[in-house]
Amino acid sequence: MDTRKRLVLTDHTLSVLTEKLGYPKLQDWQVTLTKHILDGKDVVLTAGTGCGKTTLLFAPLLAFRLEDPMAIGLSITPTKALGRDQVCRSPFSVVAILRPFQERSAMLKGIPAVAINEDTASRASSNEHRDLVNEAINGEYGLVIVSPEMLTSNRFKPLLNNQKFRDRLRLVFIDECHLVEEQGSDFRPRYKEIGQLRHRLPSFIPWIAVSATLPNDQTFNQVMVSLGFNPGCYIYNHLPIDNPNICYLPQFFEHPISGSTFLDITWLIPSTITSAADITKSLIFCNTINLGTRVYRFLQKLLPQPLHSNEVVLPYHSLISDEGRLHVMERFRSGATRIVVASDCFTWGVDVPDIRQVIVFDLPSSFSKLVQQIGRAGRDKEQAYAITYAPPWVKDINKDPDDLTKREATDLHRREKMCQVLRAWFNPPLTSCPREVFCIHFGDKPSHPTNCCIKHNLVLPNMVPEQSRVMAFTPKRTKGSGLRSDGTYAPFATKKDGLLRDAISDMISTWTRRTWDEVRKKNSLLPPTSFLSQELQDHLCERFHVITSIENLSSLLGDWPLLEQHKTRLFSFCQEALKGLDDLRKEMREKYEVRDREESEMEKGHSLKIRIPIQPKTRRDESEGEGLEDGEPPKKRRCKEL
Numbered sequence: 001m002d003t004r005k006r007l008v009l010t011d012h013t014l015s016v017l018t019e020k021l022g023y024p025k026l027q028d029w030q031v032t033l034t035k036h037i038l039d040g041k042d043v044v045l046t047a048g049t050g051c052g053k054t055t056l057l058f059a060p061l062l063a064f065r066l067e068d069p070m071a072i073g074l075s076i077t078p079t080k081a082l083g084r085d086q087v088c089r090s091p092f093s094v095v096a097i098l099r100p101f102q103e104r105s106a107m108l109k110g111i112p113a114v115a116i117n118e119d120t121a122s123r124a125s126s127n128e129h130r131d132l133v134n135e136a137i138n139g140e141y142g143l144v145i146v147s148p149e150m151l152t153s154n155r156f157k158p159l160l161n162n163q164k165f166r167d168r169l170r171l172v173f174i175d176e177c178h179l180v181e182e183q184g185s186d187f188r189p190r191y192k193e194i195g196q197l198r199h200r201l202p203s204f205i206p207w208i209a210v211s212a213t214l215p216n217d218q219t220f221n222q223v224m225v226s227l228g229f230n231p232g233c234y235i236y237n238h239l240p241i242d243n244p245n246i247c248y249l250p251q252f253f254e255h256p257i258s259g260s261t262f263l264d265i266t267w268l269i270p271s272t273i274t275s276a277a278d279i280t281k282s283l284i285f286c287n288t289i290n291l292g293t294r295v296y297r298f299l300q301k302l303l304p305q306p307l308h309s310n311e312v313v314l315p316y317h318s319l320i321s322d323e324g325r326l327h328v329m330e331r332f333r334s335g336a337t338r339i340v341v342a343s344d345c346f347t348w349g350v351d352v353p354d355i356r357q358v359i360v361f362d363l364p365s366s367f368s369k370l371v372q373q374i375g376r377a378g379r380d381k382e383q384a385y386a387i388t389y390a391p392p393w394v395k396d397i398n399k400d401p402d403d404l405t406k407r408e409a410t411d412l413h414r415r416e417k418m419c420q421v422l423r424a425w426f427n428p429p430l431t432s433c434p435r436e437v438f439c440i441h442f443g444d445k446p447s448h449p450t451n452c453c454i455k456h457n458l459v460l461p462n463m464v465p466e467q468s469r470v471m472a473f474t475p476k477r478t479k480g481s482g483l484r485s486d487g488t489y490a491p492f493a494t495k496k497d498g499l500l501r502d503a504i505s506d507m508i509s510t511w512t513r514r515t516w517d518e519v520r521k522k523n524s525l526l527p528p529t530s531f532l533s534q535e536l537q538d539h540l541c542e543r544f545h546v547i548t549s550i551e552n553l554s555s556l557l558g559d560w561p562l563l564e565q566h567k568t569r570l571f572s573f574c575q576e577a578l579k580g581l582d583d584l585r586k587e588m589r590e591k592y593e594v595r596d597r598e599e600s601e602m603e604k605g606h607s608l609k610i611r612i613p614i615q616p617k618t619r620r621d622e623s624e625g626e627g628l629e630d631g632e633p634p635k636k637r638r639c640k641e642l
């Protein structure tokens with residue numbers, strides 16, 4: 001039975017809390033919800049980024065600790081990849097800046113806090129022989145911030161089962177609670193297990209769930225059920241999620257993003273700039289580190305020479321060292337760095353208030369991810385822009401379904417399968433706009449501020465690429481060459497090029513076999529496909545035309561475990577083969593043209609000559625002597641026989 005004494009928020013306690021939290025005044029909703037929590041009630045809050053949602057963690061926890069200095073709070077947060085070295089306990093140190101936001105905030109408010117996830121736990125145990133879980137059991141902390149993975153692991157069980165800890169536990173706080181149901185989220189499987197924790201903890205402990213991107217539809221109810229919030233038994237508060245100072249500008253790519261040139265964003269660095277300050281402070285989100293690196297390199301190329309070495313543009317992702325990321329963040333905060341090309345890890349815990357433009361470069365996996373990312377713009381409440389790019393297939397077309405080409409029908413099928421809110425964001429109904437799509441999704445009252453969106457706006461950034469730039473980055477085309485503006489070739493997949501495709505397939509299997517012969521263990525009887533699977537070979541064949549950079553090759557064969565070892569060699573093979581194939585295509589096309597003109601010559605045909613890049617022959621090649629000679633087109637049959 002719940003015999004715990006409820007806390008009442010007196011005026012005196014309130015003024016102490018306000019002072020400790022460092023605010024001039026707590027907002028009414030913060031006071032009301034804190035009272036409910038102190039009264040043991042569960043609370044759910046949806047509110048936009050930067051609204052002070054974590055006050056619902058700190059205010060009640062501080063109040064509980066005023067009454068009992070041993071009181072403890074448990075916060076469940078996606079802190080993956082944010083865990084920091086625990087040696088340094090000062091919240092003001094350099095290392096501490098990279099600590100999870102809540103841990104830093106708690107320490108600044110006088111609550112000893114610890115973030116326990118895989119990284120921090122392993123690091124503390126191997127570097128300092130410390131056991132963070134044990135320290136928490138011994139009451140060294142007032143706040144334990146835990147990742148969902150750690151929460152549900154055996155390593156954490158001793159803490160949850162410890163009677164002293166359970167006696168001292170006063171609240172459970174769940175950050176980013178939408179992740180419980182978010183499709184495609186890495187955190188989702190673990191977040192779904194959080195609800196089970198309820199049965200293991202005393203029932204009178206209040207649970208608080210907050211999110212800036214929890215939609216107002218059936219997902220809301222699903223999240224509540226998963227977290228064990230029973231209907232009618234919790235207090236729900238919704239604050240507007242929409243930020244009126246952000247202008248929403250959904251766009252479609254007009255240029256490909258598979259190569260190393262990104263003409264759609266040349267406008268970010270106008271050719272007229274004379275100093276770094278002329279570049280608007282922008283944050284670009286890319287879905288993969290690979291794409292981010294290519295975008296970063298491209299922007300770097302756009303800078304005038306004197307700015308090249310000034311770190312005006314910098315990348316930010318999880319493979320960069322802690323110190324490196326801190327360096328980027330400090331430069332970006334100070335404004336010395338004007339553009340950061342980031343992966344998703346910039347979304348958590350990084351606070352740079354004056355980002356004027358957020359560019360979401362490529363389609364995110366969900367609408368809530370997109371909202372998290374664009375929420376980084378204009379946190380200082382000044383005018384900011386959210387520019388989100390989608391590939392052309394996302395664009396709805398007004399056409400009778402019976403009249404669709406095969407390609408259009410495929411695109412339609414993809415659109416029907418994609419997240420429909422994202423689809424509506426990029427294709428808002430005629431009478432609506434992206435902001436309305438946003439507001440309706442989150443249950444906000446739709447409004448149209450001065451610079452609302454792509455449809456209702458007064459001032460827009462000039463997003464048209466300068467013609468001189470487009471020309472500069474468009475490779476000169478030789479007659480009939482298949483090289484496209486992004487530096488990749490046109491696919492070798494047309495009817496006329498059918499023969500070329502077969503040739504590519506043969507070349508790849510020959511390369512695979514030869515390389516396998518060289519690298520396999522002497523007695524290995526495994527086939528060459530154990531080295532590079534047929535599936536990957538087919539994939540390579542299908543996309544062979546884009547392998548004009550090693551980055552493209554890496555992203556194409558990202559699933560190949562031996563990529564790092566063999567990529568240079570495979571790339572040089574591809575380079576040479578591509579050139580040969582393109583020349584051949586040119587030659588063939590010219591011949592086709594001639595043939596079309598002079599039908600009488602059709603009978604004569606033409607001989608195919610494909611130059612296969614040669615690797616140094618190995619002993620096995622010689623001994624087996626299966627005779628693939630330079631200049632001779634390999635035959636598929638031969639590969640199968642081997």
Ligand SMILES: [Zn+2]
Pocket residue numbers: 433434435436448452453454455456
């Ligand atoms: Zn609008």
